[in-house]
Amino acid sequence: MDPLKEKFFEKSASLKADIKTILKDHGDKKIDEVTIEQLIGGMRSVRSMIWDTSSLDPEEGIRFRGYNIPQLRELLPRIPNGKEPLPEGLFWLMMVGEIPTIENVRWLSAEWQKRSSVEKHVFDTLDALPKSTHPMTQFSIAVLAMQSESIFAQKYEEGMSKNDYWDVMYEDSMNLIAKLPRVAAYIYRRSFHNDVHITPKTDMDWAGNFAHMLGYDDADFKALMRLYMTIHADHEGGNASAHTMHLVGSTLSDVYYSFSASMNSLAGPLHGLANQEVIKWIFEMVEELGTNNPDKDQIRKYINDTLAEGKVVPGYGHAVLRQPDPRFIAQKRFAEDNIPDDPIVQIVWDLFELVPEILGSLGKVKNPWPNVDAHSGALLVHYGLKEYNFYTVLFGVSRALGVCAGLCWDRALGLPLERPKSITTDWLKQYIANN
Numbered sequence: 001m002d003p004l005k006e007k008f009f010e011k012s013a014s015l016k017a018d019i020k021t022i023l024k025d026h027g028d029k030k031i032d033e034v035t036i037e038q039l040i041g042g043m044r045s046v047r048s049m050i051w052d053t054s055s056l057d058p059e060e061g062i063r064f065r066g067y068n069i070p071q072l073r074e075l076l077p078r079i080p081n082g083k084e085p086l087p088e089g090l091f092w093l094m095m096v097g098e099i100p101t102i103e104n105v106r107w108l109s110a111e112w113q114k115r116s117s118v119e120k121h122v123f124d125t126l127d128a129l130p131k132s133t134h135p136m137t138q139f140s141i142a143v144l145a146m147q148s149e150s151i152f153a154q155k156y157e158e159g160m161s162k163n164d165y166w167d168v169m170y171e172d173s174m175n176l177i178a179k180l181p182r183v184a185a186y187i188y189r190r191s192f193h194n195d196v197h198i199t200p201k202t203d204m205d206w207a208g209n210f211a212h213m214l215g216y217d218d219a220d221f222k223a224l225m226r227l228y229m230t231i232h233a234d235h236e237g238g239n240a241s242a243h244t245m246h247l248v249g250s251t252l253s254d255v256y257y258s259f260s261a262s263m264n265s266l267a268g269p270l271h272g273l274a275n276q277e278v279i280k281w282i283f284e285m286v287e288e289l290g291t292n293n294p295d296k297d298q299i300r301k302y303i304n305d306t307l308a309e310g311k312v313v314p315g316y317g318h319a320v321l322r323q324p325d326p327r328f329i330a331q332k333r334f335a336e337d338n339i340p341d342d343p344i345v346q347i348v349w350d351l352f353e354l355v356p357e358i359l360g361s362l363g364k365v366k367n368p369w370p371n372v373d374a375h376s377g378a379l380l381v382h383y384g385l386k387e388y389n390f391y392t393v394l395f396g397v398s399r400a401l402g403v404c405a406g407l408c409w410d411r412a413l414g415l416p417l418e419r420p421k422s423i424t425t426d427w428l429k430q431y432i433a434n435n
């Protein structure tokens with residue numbers, strides 16, 4: 001057994017035993033109640049699932065296994081002289097709850113290298129699609145095409161003990177994560193670079209190699225990719241892409257079915273697609289105003305015009321957070337350190353100054369602060385990756401780390417089929433009349 005798998009098995013067997021005891025001794029205790037506002041309003045804050053890889057505090061933001069983003073930027077291993085943590089380290093941490101050593105991370109980079117070759121039929125499937133197909137559609141289809149390789153599906157068909165689900169889920173997850181950068185880079189190069197593809201390096205870390213295959217070998221861009229892939233990976237279990245993964249996976253659909261579904265959820269403009277919407281909106285502002293150095297009055301008017309047209313300000317607001325997103329702040333720090341004079345970055349910072357006050361004045365927006373999507377596009381544009389339709393695929397590649405780790409845990413803990421109860425509006429009206 002490989003070192004990560006062995007550690008994962010130890011930890012998960014122990015937690016599985018704890019959960020059994022918790023259920024036996026405390027299964028009937030209440031931890032929450034649901035209001036009618038929560039029932040109609042998208043189940044906000046209802047505690048209803050186990051997700052151990054990360055947790056989200058409204059004021060403080062995300063913690064991965066107890067570590068916040070500034071701590072991870074310090075503690076996770078990097079390449080020699082690297083400026084940013086390696087996402088391999090975050091995956092290790094999410095899987096087993098321990099900060100890995102540099103050797104652990106080197107092993108994982110090499111392991112993903114070994115597993116990274118993509119079957120020809122996946123590229124053929126992509127080639128059958130018009131190049132104008134949205135990159136997220138291509139990405140989701142490619143992941144489904146990879147399902148033919150699912151070890152879980154194959155073993156299940158052969159007849160497998162429940163006790164082995166975690167093992168094949170681990171193998172499938174490791175394979176999927178290893179292959180995703182190649183698939184995503186293929187989509188990018190076919191959609192935007194005339195099908196001129198770039199051979200992967202055989203000795204590079206996962207995110208660095210991804211940057212290379214996209215066509216960006218600048219050392220700072222690679223550092224950005226490492227940071228990007230780390231901070232977008234997980235945001236506890238209730239967000240739409242993670243919850244979709246958990247729900248679909250709970251039917252014992254394998255990781256490919258589950259992740260493809262998860263990506264369809266990430267592709268919505270209220271979720272991951274917001275990263276493309278932000279930069280599109282900024283580009284439209286620059287074009288409409290005829291300058292990429294607009295003054296604050298011009299930007300304020302543009303924000304107000306957007307709201308007057310009945311649209312949301314993309315990249316602002318959040319269902320859980322009530323402070324600026326630490327993932328936004330991490331990207332802002334990266335920009336301050338590397339590209340402080342970039343004009344689009346300046347606009348992003350001006351928006352940070354102006355939008356919260358305007359959204360706050362509407363009186364209904366619960367969180368007027370920027371989320372993760374408000375900054376990422378400006379950084380990518382600076383290094384030349386301007387094709388914003390592709391941005392959500394980047395988010396998706398990173399999200400695979402968190403949701404695959406989550407699904408491994410689901411199977412290791414033996415969590416059951418998810419099946420909440422729905423009610424009709426007639427039932428609700430009757431309930432109100434009777435109470």
Ligand code: CMX
Pocket residue numbers: 269270271272273274311312313314315316317318319320359364365366367371372373
């Ligand atoms: N611009 C304008 N109005 C906004 C707004 C924004 N950025 N954020 C919230 N509102 C509005 C809502 O549309 C809602 O209006 P109505 O009552 O008229 O329907 C009202 O404020 C209350 O919404 P809320 O409770 O504050 O926010 P929700 O939990 O319902 O929604 C989110 C959260 C993210 C969907 C919302 O803030 C939004 O649409 N933001 C813009 C899109 C975006 O950036 N999404 C990315 C989120 C991060 C991610 O998943 O990647």
